[in-house]
Amino acid sequence: MRSELLRTLLEQVDNRADGTAQRDAIVVWLALLGKFSPLIGPGSVNVLFMRSVEVNRAAFAWLPPIALDGAGGAHFSAFETVLKTQPSEEVMRATRALLGTFIDSLFTLIGPALTAKFVGSAVGDKRDQKK
Template identity: 30%
Template sequence: MEAALTRQVAAGASAQTIAAIACAAWQRVDDALSPIVGRQGVAALFKRSLHLAQAKHPKLAAVATADTSPGDFSALHAVLASQSGADAAALNTAVLTAFRDLLYSLIGAALTEQLLTPVWAPSYTDAPAQDHPT
């Protein structure tokens, strides 16, 4: 996922595009983990990850304090879309890293990677614009 966002930034993607890709990835995370830990569980992990990431990225505070329901990433989308493309990618990467590290501490690296690698693998929406066939 991080590599896909980096490619998008290098291709000149707008923050709106970065926000859409990031939130689609978070929706896939929610869909994949909800059957295992429940929607409330995923929401709690996401909120904790935001709390951890905002220590170095205060712009995430608005997302961390937003009153959203589980699986609702609209507050993240709004914050990411209001940044530059590079800043949006950096903010999302900080949350992704905190989320992954939190799961590592709870269930171990191997299981975390087994659960998240398919979810964070680049999809067709993550491909840079110049990679589309003409």
């Protein structure tokens, strides 16, 4: 289920070299953060996002340092700024890793079924609407 969710999310990110991947990745993150905030609270969503960044910093040294200080919006802005400076291939690699960590955290917190439902809804997954 994890790989299917990642594939669904990554299909939303275009890997062209014209900055589209950067923009699309940000749109996906904003959709996820917005969709999960009412369910688990904006603070919890921000912590999961910040944890995803922090866990993957060793592999992507350009990711901004994160302090779990409750300043989620500021951290997302820093992430957005640095993401825009990276090549599309690097954005795709980092997006896959960050989303994987985020999904794993959601699986632990709310379970795979609810995670899948909300992820599908966040990206407008039409398959979820048929169930």
